[in-house]
Amino acid sequence: MSPTLRTPSGGRINRARTVRFTFDGRELRGFEGDTLASALLANGVHLVGRSFKYHRPRGVLTAGPEEPNALVAIRRDAVRVTPNLRATEVELYEGLTAHSQNRWPSLKLDVGAVNGLLSPFIPAGFYYKTFMWPRRAWKRLYEPRIRAAAGLGRAPEHPDPDSYSNRFAHCDVLVVGGGPAGLAAAHAAAESGARVILCDEQPQLGGSLLCEQDPGAALEDGAWLARTIAGLMAHPRVTVLTRTTAFGYFPHNLLGLEQRLTDHLAQPDPAQPRERQWQVRAREVVLATGAIERPLVFPGNDRPGIMLAGAARSYLNRYGVLAGRRAVLVTVSDEAYRCALDLHRAGTPVAAIIDVRPQVAGELPEAARRAGLPVHTGTTVVGTAGRLRVKSIRIRKLDAHGEPRGAVERIACDLVLMSGGHTPSAHLFSQSRGKLHWNEALQAFLPGESPERARCAGACRGIFSAAAARRDGENAGTLAARDAGLVVGAVIGEPALGPAHGAAASGELPQPAGRPVSKAFVDWQNDVTSRDLLLAAREGFRSIEHIKRYTTTGMATDQGKTSNLNALAIVARQIGKPIPEVGLTTFRMPYTPVTFGGFAGYSRGELFDPVRTTPIHDWAAGKGAVFEDVGLWKRARYFPRPGESMHAAVTRECQAVRAHCGLFDGSTLGKIEVVGKDAVTFMNRLYINGWTSLAVGRCRYGILLRDDGFIYDDGVVARIAEDRFHVTTTTGGAARVLAMMEDYLQTEWPDLSVWLTSTTEQWAVIAVQGPSARQVLEGLVQDVDLSAAALPHMSVAPGRICGVPMRLFRVSFTGELGFEINVPADFGQAVWEAVYEAGRPHGITPYGTEAMHVLRAEKGYIIVGQDTDGTVTPDDAGLAWAVGARKPDFVGKRALERPAMHSPQRKQLVGLLTAEPHVVLEEGAQVVLDARAAPPTRPIGHVTSSYYSATLGRSIALALVRGGRARMGQTLYVPTPRGNLAVQVTSPIFYDPKGSRQNA
Amino acid sequence: MLLINCPYCGERPELEFVHGGQAHIARPGSPAECSDQQWADYLYRRDNIKGVHAERWRHTHGCGRFFNALRDTTSDQFLATYKIGEQPPVPAQAQPRKATA
C-alpha cells in the first residue's frame, strides 16, 4: 500500500486490522472501516469504470449513495454475484472480490471507447433517430448490439441462494437519517415518551459528522455526538437500524426500509437472512435525509481524479485517504474551502482554488489566503486533460459581464475537486406527495407542505450547518412526539439562520461564446452532456419530463441525484424561463436500488402462493393423479395408469363413465348457503330464473348475469327448505359471486332478511356418474330412496351415507345418471374411499377434470369463462329457456331488452364437426366463411372448446359464431397453419340430445 | 398501503379491503322505465374526480361490510368513512402540513 496516500493517523478506520481484497483480479489491501472506494483510492486507483454510452474512463465521483460512476460487481461465489453496487457504499471485508463493469477486454483498454471517438455523432435522441428503420432490424440487429456495447453490470444467472426476511412495525416517530438532525430528533422524540425507530443507510450513525475531523467543533458541543448515540442505543423505546435504507414513502405514513444484514461480512452465517425488509407504519415521520453536493458542469469534468469536494474531504477525514497529490478546487461557495484547508493541513499541495464568484471575502476564503493557497476569483474552467487520470485543468478569467476573456492558463494537478453547493435530499419528502418550493439563494428546491404526517429537519430542508441542523432536529423530534399524541415539554423552536447559510450555483460554468462546448457532463451515469440538453431544447422540447426521456438525463439507476438540478438549470436558461416554471421531474421509489430478493421476502417456492387442496387430494395423489392449477386449487386432471398417456387415460375415464360408473372430486365447486325469510325474493332478484315455483327438494340450473346482461356465473341451485337455498358456483367464481351477492344485499336491498354464508370448504363433493351409479350407492346411503320416482333428475335429499350426514344431489354434468354426495369436508376422504370400494365390482373409475370437460362438451354444457367471455347473453349461449319471463326485474333484465341484445347476428353457441373426424381444432381458433380466406380476413366467430370424443369416435367442438343457429348444416372454415379446415355447423349437443340417460 | 377506517371495525390496512367504485350510484328502482341511455349511464358513467371523491369500500377480509368513504384523490388522504345509507359528511378539508412546522 502506498504510504503517501494514507495519512499517518486519523480517520474512523481500524488501522490495526488490514483487510485484503481484489479489484479486477489485482490483490490490494485496505483497513477495516474502509469502503471499497476509499480502499481503492488509498491504493491510488481512481479508474473504476467505463461510462454507459461513450465508454469514457470514469473514477470515483462521490463518497455516498449518489455515486454515478463507481459501479462494481461483487462476487462471493459462483452464484452470489451482485452487479451495480456503488463502491462508495460497499464495506470492505477480508477476501472481497470486486469487478469493474462495462468494459471489454479490460478497464484500461476498452474497445467500446470507440463510441467516445464517435461521440460528436451520438447526440441526444440518437437511438430514437438512427435506429428507426427498418423496424425489424431494431429487434434483431440494433438492440442486441447496443445492449452489448452500452450497459451496466450483468444480471445473475442463477437462482438467488440467499434468504430474505420481512417485518412489519409500528412506531410513534420514525426518523430517517442518523446525522445531527436525525439523531437530535430521535433523542428528543424518545425523551418525550415516543416509541422511535431511527434508520440510517450507513454502518455508523453520525451522517455528515463522520466526515468531520472534529465533530465536536462542528456541533459546537464536544461531547454531544457520542453521548447522544450511546443514549439512543441504550434507550428502551428506540430501535436503531443501521445499514438500513428508507427506500420508499407510501401513503398514510408507511415507509419501506431495506436493512442489509450480511453483505458486509466476510463469512456470513448461511442461516441468516441477507436482508430484512421493514414496512413501518409511523404516526409521525421526521425526514433528516441530508443533502447531496452538486457537481459543476464544465468541459472534461468527468475524468478520473475529478470528484466532489465534500467527497475528498470525507475520504481524508473519515478514511485517512488522500485522494490525490496535487489538488485544484473549483467552487461557487465558501463551504468548499474547508476541503482545500483540510487537504493543505494533511500535506496535499493545493495548486489553485478556482472561484467563479468575482469577489470572495468570507471567513473560510480568508483562512485559505492566510494559508497561502492561491485563490483565483472571477475565474472559470474551460477544459481538462488526461486520459485515464486528470493531468491538468485549463482556467480563464471572467470579465465584468461574466464572459471568459483572459488568456487560458493551464494548471497541472491529479485531483480536481468541485462544489456547486448542496442539493437537499427531498426524495422521500417528494414521494410523500409533499410540495417543493424553489429557493433562489440556495438554487434548490426545499420541502413545503405534505399531505402526510411528515416533517423535515436539517440539511434536507436547507439548514446545512451541523449545529443548526442539530437544533432543528431537536425541535422536529419534540413536535413529532407532540403530534403523535404525547405530552411534551418546552418546544425550543426553529434555529435562527443567518442570511448567508448557504450558497450554490446551478447550470454550466461560463464558457466562451460561439464555440460549442463538448464533454461537459451533467449526468455521469447516463452520459448526458450540457450539449445534449441544449440540443433537446433547440429541437423544441419544453417540458422537463420530455427532455428527461429524450436525453435520458436523470433516468439511470442513480435517478439523477447529482444531475437533476444542473440539467434543469441548463434547460431553463436555454428556453428563457425561471427554473420553477420548467418544473421538476418526479422522484420515485426506490431511493437507491433494492434487491428483488428483498421484495420477494419469504414468498418463494412453496410459499409463493397459497395452495388449496380438497379433502380427497391425498387419495388422488396416492393414486398417481396428475394435478392442474385452477385458481389456487390443485385439481386432479387425470389418473394415468403406469405408462399410460394423457390421451389414453382420458379416453379410458370417459368410456368408464359412459359404460359403467365414474368417481369425480367436485369439492372445489363454489357453494353459498342463502338463508332467510326473504331468501326466495333475493334469489328471484339476482338470478335470471324463477325460484318461487321451485319446490323444496328440487334443483334448478341457475344463471347469474351482471346488470349489463352478460353471463357472470352459473351453477345448480337446490331448495333445501322454504327459506334455504344451497347455491353452487363455478370453481373460479365462488368468491366473486359471494361478493356480488353481498353487494346487492348490503347496498341495494338492505331491507331483505337474508344471510349469505360461503360453504365451499365445508362440503366435500363426490360425484358418482354413470349407468351403475345407483347400484354403487344403494348399499351405502341411508334414509334416501334412490329410485327415479323418489329422487328424479334435478332433486336433492338430506340423508346419511356411511353414517355421515349428507345432502345428496341427483344431478349430472356428464349426461349420465348421476349423483353428487355432499358430506362435511372432514368425512370427505372416508366417504370417497367407501364409495370407491363399493363401486369396484361395478368398474368404478376415478376421473379428472380433463374427462369431465370432454363429457360435458359432448352434452353441450358450457363452462363460464371458457365458452363465455363477458359478452355472452343467456340467449347467445342457448339458455334463453332459463329466463324467468314473468319476473318484473332481475339483475341484467333491463340490459337484455336493448335492441342489440336481440340481433340475429349476435354470436351464438353452436357445435362444429370437422370434415376430417380425427382432426381436433385449436381452442381459440377463428371461424371464417370462405374456404380461400387468407389473413387479413374478418372472422365470424371462434372455437371455445374442442376435444376428441372417444364416445363418438371423432372430434367435437363448441364455438361462438355470428348468427350461428341460422347456419345449421352450413360448412364454415377454420384457418390453421396447414390451411383452412372445413367444419360443419351443428347443434352443440352431440350426445343423447333427449337426455334419456341422465333421467334413467 | 392505505390505512382505512372501517366504520364497524376501525383502522385496518388496505389489504383487508376491496375497492367498490364510486359511491351513491343507486340502481334505478324501476329499470323497465329507464331509457336505454339512462340505463347505460347507470351502468357505465362514472366521475373521474381530481379531489374529494365518494367511493365504496368493502372490508372483505374483516367484517365483510360495505361502507362509503371520502378520499382526496390527489393526496390519498381519507376525509371520512361512513355507513351505507348515510349521507356523506361534509368534513373540513384536510390541511396539508408545512414540512417544517
Ligand SMILES: [Zn+2]
Ligand atoms: Zn370492518
